Amino acid sequence: MSVLMTIVIILAIIVIWAIADFTLGRKKHQSESNKLTLSPEDGDWDFFSEGSTFFAQFFEDLRAAQSFIYVQFYIVRDDPLGRELFQILKKKASEGVEVFFVVDALGSHKLPKQVVENLRSSGVKVLLIERPKFPYLFYSYNRRNHRKVSVIDGRYAYIGGYNVGEEYLGKDPKLGHWRDYHLRLSGQVVRQFHSLIRWELEQSTDESFDIDFPDVSETGSEPFELLATNGQHMEEFFVNKVNEAKSSIFIGTPYFIPGRKLVQALKNACQNGVKVKILIPMRADHLFVKEAAIPYLLPLLNAGAEIYRYYPGFYHAKVLMIDHSFCDIGTANFDKRSFYLNNEVNCLFTSETLIEKISKVIDFDLQQSEQLSLPDLTQRSILDRTKGLFANMISRFL
Structure with missing residues (x-):
């Protein structure tokens, strides 16, 4: 042979x-797979769209913790920012604070083993979640825990798009200025994060740990609720919200590979007079994601949707806004991976003041962006079209 x-x-x-x-x-x-839906609970909020202000506040809250810290990210890097986080967690553990540190086993696969062992020997309880395993090794490799949530002392909860790495501070010259949206919540809504963590650990097939959550005594002024999914149901939620729109839809996402159902819902919205705007990055942080988006962007441009590309750097925010009266910020992208594979969690709210603040940031981001036209996508080279065909074949895994 x-x-x-x-x-x-x-x-x-x-x-x-x-x-x-x-x-x-x-x-x-x-x-x-299933989903976790909880009744709205009142809370107060802070909104972050710059990495420097987000990490300054996050680290300040961690340093002030008195009894409990739960930190979970998809990616944590062993770089200056990551090492600052490790030092804070180890110090708080030495002070008697109960500290939990959870990361996705593949998303944070570059964390050196000695870093993990050093955290554990310092009293930090570490869990590397969603490890690839038999009998479905290839499938479990692709199924990731994409959630990014933290809870501190039952007082504060964080959710949004930021991971931990220098690029999230805009220090990667290839990606440039990093734009993300993240929430800091306080009040009774923090109890929803306790429920999420408990539910998540019950769902996990990895080793787990018992957690005694602190009481939540503070109240709040506006309702928030969490929606958590395990590789299903997020697409259905997005389609339903799009179908409810009466006047406007805004989608911000780094990866727009939504599949036919959501594209059809957005086309129907355009045909019903709803103004649809979509903001995606000009730069790509993964191969083929830009090419894989084109088959979904083209029919929307033809239907009258406005598509913008963010130029100052990398746009990583995950946001859905409907009629300027409902907003969703969380970890789910508008792609097949978030719809069918990943574990995700989103925060839903109708706060007029918060939506107004987010809308101002969105308007600014749109001003920094370029609006796409049909020729931008139809007049492509043979090489780009070939890359697009291949990207479409593997779009479920991008």
């Missing part, structure tokens, strides 16, 4: 295995 034939056979076996693995893994996941 020739070397070429051997290679072809090996590749065929790998492809067949990957398809079978993913198909069976997906069926098992669908049979087990």
Whole structure:
């Protein structure tokens, strides 16, 4: 048998295995996945759209913690910002604060083992969640825990798009200025984050730990609620909210690969006179995500939607605003990965003052962006079109 034939056979076996693995893994996941919906509870808020102000406040709250810290991110880097976080967590643990540190096993796979062991030896309880595992190795590799939530002393809860790394401070020259949206909540709504964490650990197939949550004594002035999903239900939620729109829809996302259902809902909205605006980044932090978006952007441009590309740097915010009266900020992107694979959580609210503040930031971001036209997407080179065909084939995994 020739070397070429051997290679072809090996590749065929790998492809067949990957398809079978993913198909069976997906069926098992669908049979087990569910969602967490909670009744709204009152809270107060702070909103962040700059990494410097977000991390300054976040680290200040961590340093002031008296009894309890729960920190969870998809990505935590072993860089100056990450090391500052590690030092804070270790110091608080040495002071007798109960400290929990949870990261996605693959999202944070570059964390050195010695860093994790050093945290543990310092009294920090560490969990690397959603490790790839048999029998569905390929599927579990693609299924990630994408949530980014933190809770401090039962007083403050954080949710949004920021992870922990120098690029989130705009220090990666390839990505430039980093734009993200993140919430800091206080009041009774913090109890929803306790419920989320408890539910998440019950769902996890990894090792877990028992947590005694502190009491939440503070009240709040406006209702907030969490929606958490495990690789299903988020698409249905977004489609339903789009269908409710009467006058306007704004979507901000770094990855726009939504699938047919959401695109059809947005097209219907355009045809019903709803003004649809979508903001995506000009730069890409992953291969093929820009190309994979084109088949979904084209029909929306034809339907009358306005599409903008953020130029100052990388736009990573995840936001849905309907009629300037409902808003959703969380961890879910408008892509197939967030809809069908990832564990996500979003915060839903109708606060007029918060929506007004977010709207001003969105308006500023749109002013810094370029509006796309049909020729921008239709007049592409043969190479770009070829890349687009390949991107469409693997769009579920981008």
